[in-house]
Amino acid sequence: MNSFSWEQETKRSWDQNAENWxxxxxxxxxxxxxxxxxPFFTKHIPKGRVADLGCGDGYGSFLLSKKGYKVVGMDISDKMVALAKNYENDxxxxxxxxxxxxxxxxxxFNSVMAINSLEWIERPLEALDEMKRILTIDGYGCFGILGPTAMPRMNSFPRLEGKEAICNTMMPWEFEKLAMKHxxxxVAESKVYKRGVTENHLKELSNELKQALSFITLFIFKKTTNRGDK
Structure with missing residues (x-):
């Protein structure tokens, strides 16, 4: 009997990595x-209540709060949350x-932020639907999805050897399609490129190829339907 739990293993892994992170x-x-x-978030999303989902040690949540947002950070790792509480304020x-x-x-919430969080979820669509549930009717989501050659994606490698892995292989273009279908x-897209990528490399490339050269592709989406609607 396979007792592997993706969620429990993810929690264990990030508990171990909390101090290093x-x-x-x-x-x-x-x-x-x-x-x-x-800056990308504040450019496109009005001030209001934000859920930072997969907040890690909370520094990103703290920065949003300094910009005038009311933020609740959430992480699966108890140790990350303990570190994050050092940044708590009003x-x-x-x-x-x-x-x-x-x-x-x-x-x-008026908005959610999920930066490199959905890659650590076994069922990303369920997480997207849960985000819709906690959002207001006209709520926004800011998402960061790792590019195909970003080093953290090595966590999905064990699947090739028939072993359990806790990082899915969802690409930025796949996330975009999933969100728009559901x-x-x-609203907006931006990219953080890997070291060594210059403007000369990007000339005349399609958006898909630009995503392929990114370390993170950032998206802003606006909720258009309720949880589970298609």
Missing amino acids: HSKSQNMWLHGSRREII DVTFVQGSLLKTPFKDGE GWEK
Whole structure:
């Protein structure tokens, strides 16, 4: 009998990695691969209540709160949440929970942020539907999806040897298609490119090829239907 639990293994893995992630997090958000996310979010999403789903050590949630948003960060890892609580203030709090079944009420948030979170979910569509449930009728989602050669995707490699893996292989274009098919309208897209990619490399490339060169593709979507509607 196979007792493997994707969710439990994901929690265990991020509990183990919490301190290492925390040591690099602030630099990533301010100067590294995540530096463009907060400006992209604030450009397209009005101020209101935000659920940061897969918030990690909470630094991104904290930055959003400094921009005037009311933020609740959620992560599956207890150790990540414990680190995140160091950033709590009147505008940002943190809870432990699963993207497949969040501890939030229907329509509780004006927007959600999920940066490199859906890659760690066994059933991404269920997570998207759960996000729709907790959003207001005209709610927004900001999503970051890893590019095909981003190093964290190595976590999906064990599947090729018939072993269990806790990172799915969803590509940015697949996420875009999934969201648009299931009740989301695309508002904006931006890309954070891998080191070595320059504007000269991007000339005349299709959007799909630009996504392929990205480390993260960022999307803003707007909710158009309720949970589970097609």
